[in-house]
Amino acid sequence: MNKSLNEITTGDIRGYLAHCKLVRHNTDQTINNKTRMLRGLFKWLTEEEYITKNPMLKIKDNKVEHRVKEVFTDEQITIVKDVAKEHSLRDIAIVDFLHRTGVRISEMVALNRDDIDMHGRQCIVYGKGRKERPVYFNGEAAVHLKEYLESRIDDNPALFVGSRAPHKRMTDDAVRVMLKSLSEMDKRLNGIAINPHKWRRQFVTELLEKDVPLTLVADLVGHNNLNTTKDNYGNYSRSKAKEAHRKYVS
Incomplete structure (x- = not known):
């Protein structure tokens, strides 16, 4: 804009967002993401007294169509786990x-072997803003984790490492690539997205289906905003409606 930060106005911001919409053809969701980032930036600039007036205060998000994000079916979960088990212990x-912890991918790859309490089936992860929270896993996950760790011959402290020497700590991208490769190993998984966040969404949905209170679900997955947890209600409601139909109509 060729202006100093303190000279940028609400009109300038609106002009930029209009340019993104009309010239760059950004979607409403993309523009909302840009707005959110700008909101965070100018809030910080105001708090640190780099600027005297926050030009973002009157900028609102665009209304976007809310689409229910898919979760796995029971059959798909069974197939994915069978394929993964066949491929490797890791x-x-x-x-x-x-699946059983609902952790973020960044939280999982940061874990070390020593972080795991196998007896208590739990560990501590550090979420957004380095916020600490305990996560728990079931017996099945504990068995698979123990078998994998006992099979390791490397001395890397990381909980999950690459399958090839020098067995470096797995990154977010490495886990995503591994999960995607599972869908290519069985034709029944063709077209099925298998990614870390879908497992997190699966975890939340399954808890909601078991009528676990929303606030407790939010605590378990580290959501600061209940609306983030509520995004899974679409899957939850759809599942309940299907269950009711089978019970009372079929």
Whole structure:
């Protein structure tokens, strides 16, 4: 804009967002993401007294169509886990850990072996803003994790490492690539997205289906905003409606 930060106005911001919409053809969701980032930036600039007036205060988000994000069916979960188990001890350990803890991918790859309390089936992760929270896993996940760790011959402290020497700590991208490769190993999984966040969504949906209170679900997955947790209500409601139909109509 060729202006100093303190000279940028609400009109300038609106002009930029209009340019993104009309010239760059950004979607409403993309523009909302840009707005959110700008909101965070100018809030910080105001708090640190780099600027005297926050030009973002009057900028609102665009209304976007809310689409229910898909979760796995029971059959798909069984197939994915069978494929992962066949492929390697590490892969089934990762899939089960994601499914049974609901952790973010960044939280999982940061874990070390010593962080795992196998007896208590729990560990401590550090979420957004380095916020600490305990996560728990079931017996099945514990068995797969123990088998994988006992099979390791490397001395890397990381919980999950690459399958090839020098066995470096797995990154977010490495886990995503591994999960995607599972869908290519069985034709029944063709077109099925298998990614870390879908397992997190699966975890939340399954808890809601078991009538676990929303606030407790939010605590378990580290959501600061209940609306983030509520995004899974679409899957939850759809599942309940299907269950009711089978029970009372079929």
